[in-house]
Amino acid sequence: MSALAPLLPTWLVLLRRYGPQLMAIWLIGMLAEDVLTEIAVHIGFLNQLAGLSTLTLVVLTKLVMIVAMFELIRPGLPSLQAAAKAAESAEAEASGTGSAGFTTALSLALVPFFAFYAAWGFLGDTVREYSKLALDLTPFGQNARILDVSGGWWLLASVATAWLVRLGAKQMHKRSSHVFWPILIVVCEANWAFIALYVLTNWHNEITAFIAHLPETMGGWLFPAAKAAAVAPSVENTPTSWGDALTSLFFYALYPVVWLTLAALVYGYDIGRSGAPAPGRWSRAIARWDGLPQSLRDFLGHFVAGTAKRYRALAEGVGLTFSSGLALIVAVIIIFRILDWASAWAWYGAARLIGPHEIGLWQIIAHALSIAFGSPSAPGNGALIMPLKVTLLAAGLETGFARGRQWRSAYRPAISTP
Incomplete structure (x- = not known):
């Protein structure tokens, strides 16, 4: 219990200090999502691929909201903020760059x-909302094929165009420090990530459906009489196995861990920039990379610098999450x-x-309740x-990181004493 004692006071302080601002960010983001979805639908009426590309901004808006909320709380996290400033100072001395x-x-x-x-x-939910709004705006189904963008040269051309725009934006960002160029780079990366995931999801559904019907098809070829006599059991009489129950419980608990890891990624990427990860974090793989000869690192880094930077930041975030302690993670x-x-x-x-x-009135009431508390199918996403939730995750990371630093500072002198 002593390990969890600081969590509640830190959570309440963050909530009292940043609660109204966080609520305003979430409401603005929800409004922006609705507006961008409608804009994407109208663009999709003109060109299906352009509409889907515009839908990327809806997902990106959600990410912007989440990162903005965690960044807003950063000044209220003294231990994480101090570590980030120390890493920033070390990087500035080494490379001459700032924050x-x-x-x-x-x-x-x-x-x-x-x-x-x-x-x-959530990707499927966004696409369904997009398709549903398209049907609402054209009740007779004139634009029923608004999602028919699963392949073709236009898809490849869209990804190639986004890559070229991103390449040009990176070159311009080297010449100018204007904030527009990094934003354009992120939008291009989000564009092809969203389109690739959408296409892979469609292929995944088709492959899964084919595999699911394969035994039935082969059974019909080999044993037609048995197939005709077979009767599938009702849903009510289908027992739930222990494996299915444990799998459901695992993913039920994994969802908050994913959120906690995203928060740790936002707070932990700059802590690891100093090149000296603290003990207790997942630093072995990073240490192996740092142990390579400088010439080899420069050669490989020329090709994989961006990818390595992402995975290093992700490793730092995961390490920051699990170094908070099992009891604290379970409590969160x-x-x-x-x-x-x-x-x-x-x-x-x-x-x-x-x-x-x-x-008609109930639809308005239900929408208002969903804005406040989240929808019945996805509770907890309300303003x-x-x-x-955001202040809870930040408080959990701050508490775990502060406890880890205190433990290490108290433990190191003890082991060095003869």
Whole structure:
């Protein structure tokens, strides 16, 4: 319990200090997502691929919101802030460069966020909202094929164009320090990441459907009489195995860990820039890279500098997450899921309290409740709940990092004493 004691006070201080600002950022982001989705639909009516490319900005807006919320809280995290400033000073002395800035955190979090966004089904939700809005705006289905962009030369041309624009933006960024060029680079990277994930998701669904029907097809060829007599059991009578239950529990707990890792990536990328990772973090792979001859590192870095930088930052973030301590991580997971549970019941309780109304009015009420608490299918994503979650994750990382530094400072003299 002594390890968890600082978590609650730190959480409450962050919530009191930054809660209203975090809520405003989330509301602005939700409004921007709705506006950009409608713009993407209207562009998609003219060209399907251009509409899907514009939909990239919707996902990127979500990432911008998350990074902005964590960056807003950074001044309230003294241990993490002190480590980041120390690493920044060390890097400035070594290379003459200063702070990496918001766009660097955004770029480093881009690939992990898109992978998380697709793995948990949020990419499909965004595409469904896009398609649903297109059908609402054309009730007779004139634009029913708005998502028909799964292949062809236009898709390759879109990715090639984004790559060329990104290459030009990187060259311009070397000549000018204007903030526009890093933002353009991030938008181009998000563009091809989103389109690639969308196409791979479509292929994955087709391959999965083919494999799922393969035994049934082969069974029909080999044993037609048995196939005709076979009757699938009802859903109610299908037992749930222990393996399925444990798998569901694992992914239920993994979702808060992914959020915690994203937060650690935002806070930890600049802590690791000094080139001397602290003990207790996953620094062995990084140390092996640093141990290579300088000429070999320069040669390989010319080709993989951007990728290596991303994976190094991700390794630092994962290390920062798990170095917080198992008890602290479990506490953050439990509180995170309690917030989801409470927001779902708050939605249900508010609906019961409001009572029945006409369907048109209820749609407006339901939308307002979803803005506040999150939708019933995805509770916890509302403007009242997200500040609680973001400050909880930041408080967990600050508490774990501060405890680790105190432990190391108290432990090192003890082992050096003869």
